[in-house]
Amino acid sequence: MLATILLSLFWGIVAIIAVVSVLPFSKIPHGAIRGMAFPREQLFILTALLAVVALFWLAPEPRNYALATLAIIGAIHTGYIVKFTPLWPRQSVDATPEQAADARNRVTILASNVKQSNRQYHRLVDLIHKEDPDIATALEVDPDWVDALYDGLHDRYPHWIKVAKDNSYGVVLMSKMALSETQVRDLLVDDVPSIRTKVAMPSGRIWRLYIVHPEPPVPNHDTKGRDGEIALVGIEASKDDVPAIVTGDLNDVAWSTTTRRFQRLSGLLDPRVGRGFYNTFHAGIPVMRWPLDHLFHDAEFRLIRMSRLPNIGSDHFPILFSLALTDNAEANSIPEKSDAEERAEVREMADEEREKDRKAIGTDWEK
Known part of the structure; x- marks a missing residue:
């Protein structure tokens, strides 16, 4: 029996x-x-x-x-x-020692999802002091989080973009490098902001930074808001007249249909390919972790360092990327090319999502 x-x-x-x-x-x-x-x-x-x-x-x-x-x-x-895994050829090219040493064309970015209800502000502030990135981003920030970060870091970062929200979609950008042409936009869903800005290297070279945090997938709702936002950013990045970096909590894994479509649309490289998973979620459940926090970059960038950082009390680990901007595009492999039919499907999906009158998913999860 x-x-x-x-x-x-x-x-x-x-x-x-x-x-x-x-x-x-x-x-x-x-x-x-x-x-x-x-x-x-x-x-x-x-x-x-x-x-x-x-x-x-x-x-x-x-x-x-x-x-x-x-x-x-x-x-x-x-x-x-x-x-x-290291069994696969790397997509992003490693920086040479000379490129890594060129501080005028190098940028280090620390990306974090703080979890709005997490009140251990000092852990992220201390981590940023320790790592000293050129740019730091924090997602799910409410007014208290923004105030705590500004109090602890305003003397280190002269350039700030603050989008404090109580709905788990707040975002803050702190930068040592000058910012210009900054836009804060709700691309598809109201109260789900993203940031698009130009960044100036110490050398004077300009590149574009996108910070995104689309809605998470949930069992009782479609993912067109998330999928459409990620895809639209990919199309925009492909048309940029300067090198682009896209980073943030995409609420999607690196191998998914949506993320692979994003790479086809944008042409941007994933430094995880051939190097490792760098799982950032869930920080509190070791057996259930996957890569949700990402950075994709133009082939003119070379990878210097990529590290998952210590827990800051959130359900996400922060992640750090250091990149060198060069004068030519180079990649060990490139994403497949998107076609006109795929781009038309994206625009149709985005138009459909814009017509909906609904609240963003998960706005009450942290209350």
């Missing part, structure tokens, strides 16, 4: 993993589907464990069926996550 129950449980788990593994292929823009693409690392490990169980526990005939099924599932997840 117990053996029958365990066998049913085994095949039930295999069936669930198979469904969760395959459904994201549908590209249905709904949180219940898109969220299934997040735990591919965890599903790969669980698939491997089930294969070991099948190998030593099942009878020969069902064992063959189980191993074949699990091999297919494992191959699906491997195809996505292997690109974010």
